Amino acid sequence: MQLQVLKRRWLSLLHHITGEHEWTVDGETYSCSHGTLTGDQCLRTRWLQCGSPSFKALKSLIENKSLIRDLEQMTLFKHTGSLEVYHNVILKFAPKRLHFTYDTMLARTKLAVLDHNENVGRFQAVTRAGAPRYKKCYSRSAKEWILKNMYEKKTNHYARELLRRTKKTNHYARELLRRTTENCTGINFPSNISRSVHPVSIAPEPAPSKEELLSKRRSRT
Structure with missing residues (x-):
């Protein structure tokens, strides 16, 4: 999301919390992304009054310059889910609890990469x-x-x-x-190999x- 769009949406909170769901900024008209509120919904919602202590306190937080500068970093945000999946694949080939030589670790890592690349798009x-x-x-x-x-x-x-x-x-x-x-x-494995057992739920x-x-x-x- 572009920085300007994110900042505009963040500052639009000041309109919504006062019951204003359509407003104009620099000649451009904007509106809340929620659906049209019924008259009953508007009456039952306790909107903040412009100029009230509560509104001023929240306004000072929303317009905080330091916080708005931090929004620029949020536009670059990416969650690490895909990276965590890749790390889990590596752990299957090279568990941390075991020690491997450099050549072995290199080979196992390459196998993990091949396995991950083949199955990442499932x-x-x-x-x-x-x-x-x-x-x-x-x-x-x-x-x-x-x-x-x-x-x-x-x-x-x-x-x-x-x-x-x-x-x-x-x-x-x-x-x-x-x-x-x-x-x-049809392969007969040795009888001393233990069968997998489902662990007791935590x-x-x-x-x-x-x-x-x-x-x-x-x-x-």
Whole structure:
């Protein structure tokens, strides 16, 4: 958002809070972005009076020069969600709790980049009826149940291509390629490998329905 547009919208609060929803500045007419208020809504809303102590106090905050200068930085704002996703992919290939040599770390980081680039553009998964799919999670920071988007399944074409290029010279790579191609079907893994177990939920209360969570969900995008 351009700085001038952001400043104009910020200063427009001084009009809205007094019940003025259309005004003129430098010959240009502007209006609030909300819909037309009914007469009953206007009467029931306690608008601030121009010149009142409350209005003057709020006006001094809105027109604060230091705050308005900070608005310029807000026009450059970008949330770090995509970067956090990339960092999570790196942690899967190179967990912090393990030590790797430089060459190993370099190779694992390159694999993480290939994996991320192949799957970064996935769309949100949908049900058979075409509705977006979500999963319920308990947020430690918010201390409440929230919904997270579910995305289409990841692919690993880059890994198959790497294995294909090395299968002629490496027996281990040939075996990995076979398992990848067969999607592990029919492979008997050792019995001492423990099966994954879903951890006990950290939530202090049962999860509400997805419909209830969806009604109050807000997205950063």
